[in-house]
Amino acid sequence: MRSIGEMARDSGLGVSALRFYDRAGVLGPAWVDPASGYRWYAPEQLDEARLLARLRRAGMPLADIRLVLAGWSGEDTDLVRGLLQAHLRRLERGLTEARVEFSTLRELLDHRENPMTASPRTGTVHLSLPAPALATALDAVRFAVGRDPELPVLGGVLFDVEGDALRVVATDRYRLAVARTDAAGHGGSREQVVVPAPLVDAMRALLGGDGSARFAVEGDRVTLEAGERQASGQRLAHDFPDYRRLVQLPPGRRVVVAVPALREALENGPVRVAEEREPGRSARDISVLTTVDDGTVLVCGDGVPREDADGNEDRDNKARENEAGARDTDGLGYRVGVDRGFLLEALAAGDRDRLVLEFGPAPTAPLAIRRTDDEGTFSLLMPVRLED
Incomplete structure (x- = not known):
């Protein structure tokens, strides 16, 4: 049997991805320890996890992945081949449509730039x-x-x-x-x-x-x-x-935070590993922020066990939360994921002991970091999509 940490390392799927696929009913552990909450995977599940990782990298929808795994385990090769071929056709059709749109966009850009008559910069x-x-x-x-x-x-x-x-x-x-x-x-x-x-x-x-x-x-x-x-x-x-245009954001909820407390909460609090990566970018640690009804900003967990330094789950801490030393008049009602390293850099660049975090009206809106004494200096962080 493999622990979730071992399964993640051997399969190429992150620990948070394995948890997500468990909750989605795609790939569940063979056994969960009722006392500790540890997830354990059978040896034969490693091939399924590696197959799942390949299918997700190819962009196959979860509904089709569920059928592929079922067909794979049942040796129904006709079903598997049919699903793979159908997804490949979708990808090819999407690529063809994208090429047409990009070709049109390049033509529009060529007309706008008109490089044959462009004048040198003389400002x-x-x-x-x-x-x-x-x-x-x-x-x-x-x-x-x-x-x-x-x-x-x-x-x-x-x-x-x-x-x-x-x-x-x-x-x-x-x-x-x-x-x-x-x-x-x-x-x-x-x-x-x-x-x-x-x-x-x-x-x-x-x-x-x-x-x-x-x-x-x-x-x-x-x-x-x-x-x-x-x-x-x-x-x-x-x-x-x-x-x-990029900084014209809808009104949000502003929270004044004590930067040392927030930094400590980020550095010591729970993180996720981003499921989606841009080409050439390494995996990122994601911190999940929210506010509770009394306005306290939390760096919150995901309600499932965390793994320790050896990749095993922490039986004593199924959902750890750290206060960020902030107060607001109302709770957000949602969680927003941000790149932890980016947020720590933005806090350092803010260069104040107290800064304003401005949450947008939805978790898809940028998170703004502003100074309390200087509205002209601020930074925006794009949120990271959370799987659940």
């Missing part, structure tokens, strides 16, 4: 701003810069100059961070320039003291001067997404 910007304020703004957004080589425009920080304000923005699709600081010297129209991450880091290294900094854009060249030192380089030749 000019000259700004003066406090060095500590710029350093603080960059620190608030740097964690959200993208690393996907397929999306080079997200590999930098947007400097958005308008009037007497500079906004710096970064996003990797899963999180977005915005910070605002006052600036002087720009009398022209709104200008936007994307500064590559290595140059941003070089600029940040110049901002160690007081005094002012001078930020300049001349065509494709970006320069920051602080004291006698200078960092200069090429801007990214891409247009940044319209972040103003």
Whole structure:
């Protein structure tokens, strides 16, 4: 017999996935210890679990997977082959339809970009701003810069100059961070320039003291001067997404949290392993947040036993919850899953002992992390879909 931890390691399915498939009636353990709640799997179930993992990676619906497993165990090869072929046809049909839509979208983009007549970037910007304020703004957004080589425009920080304000923005699709600081010297129209991450880091290294900094854009060249030192380089030749549309969120419920308590709850509280992964991304630890009726924010469990460091389930803790030291006027009524590492980075970038968590009207809405004293600096985290 295999424990759930051993089954997860040998089959390629996560522990939380095995629990989900048990609750869904797809693959249940051979025996559950009534005293401890331990799940135990028979040796012959390993092949079924590996088959299940392959079918899920191929995107087969659970209803069909249930039939495939039944046919597999009963040696009904005709049923299994028929289900596999039907799913393959669905995938091929979906891919064909997607190719048509993407071809149309590329044509629309070609018309919009019109590269044959595109003019070089000639924007000019000259700004003066406090060095500590710029350093603080960059620190608030740097964690959200993208690393996907397929999306080079997200590999930098947007400097958005308008009037007497500079906004710096970064996003990797899963999180977005915005910070605002006052600036002087720009009398022209709104200008936007994307500064590559290595140059941003070089600029940040110049901002160690007081005094002012001078930020300049001349065509494709970006320069920051602080004291006698200078960092200069090429801007990214891409247009940044319209972040103003991305931050237009429906009203949510705001909760003021004590950051040290929330950080401790996240680091010591229960986690799940994300079932869905983006290409090239490793498995992520997911924290599940909710509020109870008195407004306390909890990092909550999933109501099932947790595994210990050896992959065995914790018989003494079937649902552990940690208070996050926060109060609100009402309970959420739902749970929202977030990448634990992303949330910890956002809390660190918030740079306050007390921050505001803003939950959206549904668990599919982004979670906002805001400062209590600065509405212009905040970050958004995309939620992770929970299986149950």
